[in-house]
Amino acid sequence: MLLLFGFKTVHKALPGRTATCPHCGAFIHHLLEEQATKFTLFFLPVLTVSRKFRITCTNCGYASTISGARKRALEGRL
Ligand SMILES: [Zn+2]
Numbered sequence: 922m923l924l925l926f927g928f929k930t931v932h933k934a935l936p937g938r939t940a941t942c943p944h945c946g947a948f949i950h951h952l953l954e955e956q957a958t959k960f961t962l963f964f965l966p967v968l969t970v971s972r973k974f975r976i977t978c979t980n981c982g983y984a985s986t987i988s989g990a991r992k993r994a995l996e997g998r999l
Contacts, residue, residue, distance in 0.1 A: 929966060931957045938995050940976075944983035952977045953992070 935953040942949060954975045959966040974992040977984040987995075 925963050927961050927964075928970065929959050929961050931955075931959060931966070933957070935974075937979075940995065942978040942980060942983060943985070944978060945981040947978070947980045949978065949980045952979060953995070 933955040935955055937950055937952045939948065940951050941947070942951070954977070956973045956975060957969050958971045960968050960970050972989065974987045974989065975984055976987055976992075976995075
Protein backbone atom coordinates (compact mmCIF):
# COMPACT_ATOMS: atom_id res chain seq x y z
CA MET A 922 0.00 0.00 0.00
CA LEU A 923 1.31 3.40 -0.97
CA LEU A 924 0.89 6.31 1.44
CA LEU A 925 1.57 9.83 0.23
CA PHE A 926 2.07 12.20 3.13
CA GLY A 927 3.86 15.47 3.80
CA PHE A 928 3.66 18.93 5.33
CA LYS A 929 2.33 22.16 3.91
CA THR A 930 2.56 25.69 5.31
CA VAL A 931 -0.52 27.83 4.80
CA HIS A 932 -0.33 31.63 5.10
CA LYS A 933 -3.45 33.60 5.94
CA ALA A 934 -3.71 37.38 6.31
CA LEU A 935 -5.65 38.50 9.39
CA PRO A 936 -6.99 41.96 10.27
CA GLY A 937 -4.06 44.00 11.58
CA ARG A 938 -3.87 46.15 14.70
CA THR A 939 -2.44 49.50 15.73
CA ALA A 940 0.42 48.95 18.18
CA THR A 941 3.78 50.35 19.23
CA CYS A 942 6.64 48.86 17.20
CA PRO A 943 9.48 47.49 19.38
CA HIS A 944 11.99 48.37 16.64
CA CYS A 945 11.19 51.91 15.48
CA GLY A 946 8.92 52.94 18.40
CA ALA A 947 6.15 54.26 16.13
CA PHE A 948 2.52 53.77 17.18
CA ILE A 949 1.33 52.55 13.80
CA HIS A 950 -0.73 49.89 12.03
CA HIS A 951 0.75 46.36 12.06
CA LEU A 952 -0.03 43.56 9.61
CA LEU A 953 -0.93 40.19 11.13
CA GLU A 954 -0.42 36.88 9.34
CA GLU A 955 -1.13 33.32 10.43
CA GLN A 956 1.33 30.59 9.41
CA ALA A 957 -0.14 27.13 9.92
CA THR A 958 1.86 23.97 9.21
CA LYS A 959 -0.50 21.19 8.19
CA PHE A 960 0.06 17.45 7.89
CA THR A 961 -1.17 16.28 4.49
CA LEU A 962 -2.27 12.85 3.36
CA PHE A 963 -2.55 12.40 -0.40
CA PHE A 964 -2.01 16.20 -0.71
CA LEU A 965 -5.08 16.95 1.44
CA PRO A 966 -4.56 18.81 4.75
CA VAL A 967 -5.58 16.48 7.59
CA LEU A 968 -4.52 18.29 10.77
CA THR A 969 -2.68 21.40 11.89
CA VAL A 970 0.73 20.54 13.37
CA SER A 971 1.81 24.02 14.43
CA ARG A 972 0.42 27.53 14.25
CA LYS A 973 2.41 30.75 14.43
CA PHE A 974 1.43 34.38 14.07
CA ARG A 975 3.70 36.92 12.42
CA ILE A 976 3.27 40.64 13.06
CA THR A 977 4.89 43.17 10.70
CA CYS A 978 5.32 46.91 11.26
CA THR A 979 4.07 48.97 8.28
CA ASN A 980 6.54 51.77 9.12
CA CYS A 981 9.91 49.96 9.21
CA GLY A 982 9.01 46.43 8.09
CA TYR A 983 10.21 44.81 11.34
CA ALA A 984 8.60 41.37 11.64
CA SER A 985 8.34 39.19 14.74
CA THR A 986 6.66 35.91 15.56
CA ILE A 987 4.13 35.97 18.39
CA SER A 988 2.28 33.25 20.29
CA GLY A 989 -1.43 32.57 20.05
CA ALA A 990 -1.98 34.06 23.54
CA ARG A 991 -0.22 37.32 22.59
CA LYS A 992 -2.25 37.47 19.37
CA ARG A 993 -5.49 37.11 21.36
CA ALA A 994 -4.29 39.89 23.72
CA LEU A 995 -3.69 42.15 20.70
CA GLU A 996 -7.25 41.49 19.59
CA GLY A 997 -8.53 42.32 23.08
CA ARG A 998 -9.99 38.85 23.64
CA LEU A 999 -7.87 37.71 26.58
ZN1 LIG B 1 8.58 49.66 13.14
